[in-house]
Amino acid sequence: MSKHNALGRGLGSLLSSSESQYEKALPENQGAQGRKEALEVEIGSVRPNPWQPRKTFDKEKLAELAASIQEHGIIQPLIVRRKGLNYELVAGERRLRAARLAKLKTVPVLVRDYTEQQMQELALVENIQRRDLNPLEEAQAIKDLMKTMNYTQAQVADRIGRSRTAVANLLRMLNLPAPVRKMVSDGTVTAGQIRPVLALDTKEKQTALAEAIVQHGWSARTAEDVVKAVKEGTSLKVLEERSDAVFAEAAAAPADKGNGKGEAGKDGKGKKARRKDQKGRTALADVHYKQFEDDLVGFLGTKVRIVPKNDNVGTIEIDYYSADDLDRLCELLQGRPGAENKGGSGSAGVPWLRPKFNV
Template sequence: MAMTDDSGRRRLGRGLAALIGDASNDFEVVERARGTRKVALDLIKANPRNPRRIFREDELEDLTASIRRHGVIQPILVRANPTIPGSFELIAGERRWRAAQRAGVHDIPVVIQDVTDREALEIAIIENVQRQDLNPLEEAMGYEQLIEEFQYSQADLATVIAKSRSHVANTLRLLKLPDPIKGYLNEGQLTAGHARALITSADPVGLAKKIVDEGLSVRATEALVQQVAERPVAEARPPRPEKDADTKALERQLADLLGVEVVIGHKANGSGELKLRYKSLDQLDHLVRRLGGSL
């Protein structure tokens, strides 16, 4: 489904922002927009398009404990499940949904929205970005989904998520990093700033390990990458031309005659050099005698 109406996209972005609101007061916004109702947890299914893939165990445990004590205060966003009548699909709030299951809650407050697949993905991304719940790689993968599935341009994304176009471009570049660095990002051992600094490095994996092992800051990482890039590269020596058979034969003849290793370096202009290599003083004495000289 191509996007051709720029003004429509801009309206969509504003509508989504109004729907989910700021992370600090989205409960109030969505409650005014639609009202809430209670839905049984077993009627709600996870959204396979949710850009968030990693849920930290310690955070889930803390939220589970809070829900056991206070219940679910903030509703989650759902839509009618397009494949299973009478059930719902999560749009935003999967961490609360997971924690409620752990806490043994039977139903949960929801706000039901009538949205398309595209809008559901947009809302999930925006909500997580506003809360800073996505790690940099999850954010990049969410952007890539919108681009590949719904023909978004980077400018469209910047408008919808209220970020700069350069932020979108830099975030998408993280997907080009090697898998070991993506692992560091998923585990929170590297930030997006670290990863962006490594993109242009000739040895990003080696530098990433050094950064993690030494706990380097983003500024120190940028300096390290610059330092490595400025190191002079040793000039490769041109391969020596293969000696012709006549030169090799002459080296062997002289070696047999003189009793030492002989190297002939012949140049294209006809000049050259003759090297005699001895391994001991006795061999040097022998060579001098053969040449007719004396010590």
């Protein structure tokens, strides 16, 4: 079952009926019957949902929606509940904001009866289903829901149709340093790219790695490999330069104290230490090669493997699937204009001519 299909399980657990009022009321599922039930109410009488987890709204898209509403009106009614003499929004935050931009005096609404708990949970589930939340907004909404309803991670995961692991990872992102959280919020990095950062033990290291991910465009896989290398005690020069050598301590491989005999005792390094150093170099090389593989795959639009024989020598294997595909690859490798339009993903420049990161 896919992640988003699983979310229906969360809706089903909120309300007693399998064909819940909420599912009928959601704008994307509403039919002609729902339109007949709609009331026209003054826009000023509709208050925002206090549990709305979404904090940022695209101004350009809101303006486009407002223009559409001015021309066609609101096709899908807002979902509200009664609150005293007024109404409280359940679903339709974007339409309400756009209607205000369009200077509408009234809006169509469907009135439903929801508890505070249902309001909070439905606001979260609706946004998750529509993929409207960035990861930090989703994490904060889950945290608020747990606090308000005294839920455990397992309980909230079941309520919103997410795995417990996914919920735990989201909540951990709230502990990231402020600069890293901003990168996630504004979309500079994805949740997948930044998740490996959580494994580092200091905020300085987390910030340094996040900055390096942005600077070098590292994929999530490469970020995981970098974290693995760091945790094994290997230095990464690019991170040290950007963070005043916060990885310097990890850079020094532990010396073999020896037993007072032979070479190991004299210089503090024996076979064990040399094996550790070699392991560190191999881990860094793997990170380096995998990043170049990712760059080449993106540039050439086909499978690529870098097979090192030692630190300086190796082979690059590039797959092709027809004579035309081979011609396309040859043109790309020779830098002929227009080759990227024949099937590759294209690039502003050849990946291996970009500034390298040091390892």
